[in-house]
Amino acid sequence: MGDFFRRIRLPLAFAALVLLTTFFMIGDQRAARGERVDAPWPLSALLEAAAPIQRAVRWPIERVRGGWAEYVALVDVGRRNDALRGQLAALEEENLQLREALVESGNLRRVAAMRREFESELMPARVIGQDVSPYFRSLLLDRGRDDRVLSGMPVVCDHGLVGLVTATTPNASRAMLLVDRRAAVDAVIERSRALGIVRGAGTDSLEFAFLVRDADVRVGDAVLTSGIGGVYPKGLRIGKVVSVQANKADLVHTAQIAPAVDFGQLETAFVSLARGPSMRLLYEGDGDAQSDTSEVAAP
């Protein structure tokens, strides 16, 4: 009996692990449809443990890159630059939201109400790692729950929308980029107000799908978040239309968008410390704010 068990324990363990991974993948697929799936704590622990290593790797690279500039008595410039970029990102966001509101109604009181609704604190976070898979796009940030960063919070930078926080630990978090193949954002063309959905494709460009009857989409048009869907604030810059694919027979046309953010060069991002209404519905009400080790998929 013991000998038999010894002989089958390896195939048994293999089969059990294959079943487990398949179970996790099906669970994650469910998450992509809006259901929430928690990551097991040992794996969240790995994300947490990885952060110091990644900071340690970042340190010499940063020193080499910025060493000379700092050597010439510019020690505080990097830090001040980070702070100013944070302010710039906040002002850009506010400015876009104001422009959005003015375009819509011209009613300044409504503008003020909207500012109150969307104004949120921005937490600067350094990019300490990238996705290890060639087909998916995410960032690891050096801020986590201890800095009030939670899953479902939008991530922005001074050029526009970056993505969404999808997993957090006390000192680190993972953010799914806008260009990830699982990311989707409700968007609007700034000029014509044509609505659609921007989807990532896992490459460096985005796809904007829009209904033909609303369509007035031209090359060069700016694409902003529409606020519909309740995940991202309204008026964040997504990118610019670079080409439009129109097939008269189709009800839905698509346009290619060049993202406003250069994700490959991103060193600092800002986490908006307020979840959108949909993310609040998904996460709050189960004590999640204190013990958030969850995974969230695209809206």
Add this chain to the structure above:
Amino acid sequence: MREALVLLLAGSGALALESALLAHAPAALVPSFALLFPMAAALLLGPFAGLWVCAALGFGADMLSSALFGQHALLRLVEFVAVRAIAGQFDLVRPVPFALFAFGLALADAAASAALIQFFLGSFETDLRSLGGVALRAVATAVAAPLVLALARRVASLGGELDPRREMRLETKRPVL
């Protein structure tokens, strides 16, 4: 057992290092430690310990990626079987065969990832630039493979005596699992 734990720790560190390097260097130039360390574990450790180390490193890679959770772990399990099957026929502990095998496995891993995405997410689209990046990264992985294997052997030997795998080449009828 101790050598498996030491290799698991080293592999986890290498995963974090890979993720950090990807943030600062072109992806095509960063070797896939997420693939190489499980390969080394499958080769250097006993089958049972190797299987668990491969699965654990796969789940670790899942945590550092927005891929479907479990995707890397599943691929690492399949790759564990592939490494042990090929090691039964070829002397993979030598640098050149290991590098060549790593190159092939890196490409196969990318293809299998694409197939899993297609199956679970319904569609897989990519562009020539991404495919070129995958091929270049497979080259970088192959170049780094002998070094990673030597490092893994050194690290694992800190945890205890490693079984010599030389006889595996001779036992061509030996079951993989």
